[in-house]
Amino acid sequence: MKRSNDPIFWSLFGAGGMLSALIGAALVFVTGIGVPLGLLVSQDLMRYQRMLGFAQHWLGKIIVFAVIALFLWHAALRIFHMLHDFGVHAGTGAKLVCFGLPLLCTIAAAYWVLTTGV
Amino acid sequence: MSAQMDKRRPYVRSMAGWWTRDPYYIRYMAMEATSVLVAVYAVILLVGLARLSQGEAAYNGWLDALKSPLSVGFHVLILLVFAYHTWSWFKIMPKTMPTIYLGGTKLPQPAITWTGVVVAVVLNLLVLAILMGVKP
Amino acid sequence: MAESTRTIEIEVLRYRPEQDTEPFYQTYSVPFTDDMSVLQGLQTIKDDLDGTLSFRWSCRMAICGSCGMMIDGKPKLACRTFLRHYHPKKLRIGPLEHFPIERDLVVVVEDFIKKLEGIKPYIIPKEPRTLEEGEYLQTPAQLEKFRQFSTCINCMLCYSACPQYGLDSKFTGPGILALMHRYNADSRDGGQAERMELGHSEEGVWGCTAVAYCSEVCPKGVDPANAINQNKMGSAIDYFLRFVAPRGAGK
Numbered sequence A: 001m002k003r004s005n006d007p008i009f010w011s012l013f014g015a016g017g018m019l020s021a022l023i024g025a026a027l028v029f030v031t032g033i034g035v036p037l038g039l040l041v042s043q044d045l046m047r048y049q050r051m052l053g054f055a056q057h058w059l060g061k062i063i064v065f066a067v068i069a070l071f072l073w074h075a076a077l078r079i080f081h082m083l084h085d086f087g088v089h090a091g092t093g094a095k096l097v098c099f100g101l102p103l104l105c106t107i108a109a110a111y112w113v114l115t116t117g118v
Numbered sequence B: 001m002s003a004q005m006d007k008r009r010p011y012v013r014s015m016a017g018w019w020t021r022d023p024y025y026i027r028y029m030a031m032e033a034t035s036v037l038v039a040v041y042a043v044i045l046l047v048g049l050a051r052l053s054q055g056e057a058a059y060n061g062w063l064d065a066l067k068s069p070l071s072v073g074f075h076v077l078i079l080l081v082f083a084y085h086t087w088s089w090f091k092i093m094p095k096t097m098p099t100i101y102l103g104g105t106k107l108p109q110p111a112i113t114w115t116g117v118v119v120a121v122v123l124n125l126l127v128l129a130i131l132m133g134v135k136p
Numbered sequence C: 001m002a003e004s005t006r007t008i009e010i011e012v013l014r015y016r017p018e019q020d021t022e023p024f025y026q027t028y029s030v031p032f033t034d035d036m037s038v039l040q041g042l043q044t045i046k047d048d049l050d051g052t053l054s055f056r057w058s059c060r061m062a063i064c065g066s067c068g069m070m071i072d073g074k075p076k077l078a079c080r081t082f083l084r085h086y087h088p089k090k091l092r093i094g095p096l097e098h099f100p101i102e103r104d105l106v107v108v109v110e111d112f113i114k115k116l117e118g119i120k121p122y123i124i125p126k127e128p129r130t131l132e133e134g135e136y137l138q139t140p141a142q143l144e145k146f147r148q149f150s151t152c153i154n155c156m157l158c159y160s161a162c163p164q165y166g167l168d169s170k171f172t173g174p175g176i177l178a179l180m181h182r183y184n185a186d187s188r189d190g191g192q193a194e195r196m197e198l199g200h201s202e203e204g205v206w207g208c209t210a211v212a213y214c215s216e217v218c219p220k221g222v223d224p225a226n227a228i229n230q231n232k233m234g235s236a237i238d239y240f241l242r243f244v245a246p247r248g249a250g251k
Helices: A006-037 A048-054 A058-085 A092-115 B001-005 B021-055 B055-067 B069-096 B108-131 C038-047 C110-118 C139-151 C158-161 C164-169 C174-184 C192-199 C213-217 C224-241
Strands: C006-014 C026-031 C068-071 C074-077 C093-096 C099-103
Touching: A006 A058, A006 B021, A006 B055, A006 B069, A006 B108, A006 C093, A006 C224, A048 A058, A048 B055, A058 A092, A058 B021, A058 C164, A092 B021, A092 C164, B021 B055, B021 C213, B055 B069, B069 B108, B069 C224, C006 C038, C026 C038, C038 C093, C038 C139, C068 C158, C074 C158, C074 C213, C110 C174, C139 C174, C158 C174, C158 C213, C174 C192, C174 C213, C174 C224, C213 C224
Parallel strands: C006 C093
Antiparallel strands: C006 C026, C068 C074, C068 C093
16 A cells, blocks of 8 residues: 655644634734734834834744745635545646745745845 | 445545535635735735835835725725634634643634734734824 | 324335336325334335235344435434334335336345445455464454444345435445545554555545435434545545655555
8 A cells, every 4th residue: 555645744834723713813814904004003014114124034034934934724625635536536737836836935935035235 | 245345336526626515615615715815915015115125216116006995995805714714714723733731621613713803903903003103 | 002003104116127117106094003114104005915025124123224215314223213203294215316227125235234344344454464463453442443334234224315326326325435544444454555546546535525424314323424425535645645654655
């Protein structure tokens, strides 16, 4: 019986799912509603100079990278399973889209996190 | 025996639209579908990161786009989806854990769910409080 | 004490391979009393209205697992479901979903039986043991680790609930994976490594997407979703550590 490689993607799915469950709503509110409307948080909370400083700090880099990458890898396995549940054959094409795109985004995020403001 | 075997003609039923057959399945699909907007939000942040690396003008363009009513309305939807994700995540989580015993008695699965939801609400409010307290 | 006799319309799926190209629904008007189960309703049809109707049943008391069928669209044991609950609406009865239909309400169960044998559903001793050594000793705590999962009656309602089994019958499925866990979790057993060869694969625990409807429909509270998904963490840890520090069996 062939051993499944699911553990890799399942672990990433789990980490992303937990992170998005624990702090995702707050982030969505602040970045998408609070800051644009000046509701509960200041409208200039995310102004350029402050965000640049955040992205230059090692902790800021980790947070930004972790949130983007783990949220994407959480969605990767779930969307792959959803495609199968809707009757789409779980073949190479589905795998390329579901796991290839998050991989590209992860690499891009790593690149920008490491080079922004340097 | 073989005469009876020849007469067998098992009928295989279609799985098309299986998830519409019961509200339980629809809730499952809704739970799975939350991941789509989780991914969309991550991409929005990724674009912001890219714009940040391109300099102030580019970044401000991204920030201004977030201010549009369409974007704010969309983020309200994303927020609702994240809330459902949080709830459904902790609802299924006890299934992934072996039974926990507290002093001899089984910890009921709903207790794990409610603990998780409470921790999630507290942590989300904590993040919000921290960001509310950031000095101008 | 006079019991009021009412009539319920029961719509039953029929399929006779020797004469039907497709299954179809046939309606019967069945007189019933409040104490009658759906199984008794079917027996009334067979005894008094239509002797050609085929269905499995045995104990009439929810322990043999024979009378599983789709009752009003949900997998249930016919002996443990009551006609009064559905009256005055029409009651639709069909064969268990996700299995090929043999005849009427009888489904083909060969796949399930084959898989049942495949997980080695018996104690595999850790080391050879003689009669002189006496019986195994087990604490209540050790028993609790697997007792719940040993209450399965092989009724297959969970297979009708499981969309992953319905979409791909190569998946071992909830009930049998729960039984696999029952033996792996038994302190007397030493066969985890052998069983986890299946467990670690797509046909094993990784074919499950945590729908958990199986646990909802189980008449015995086995909670197969829990049996399967609590093994994912162990399987994942074993996956990552297997070359560094083989733990044998991903428990």
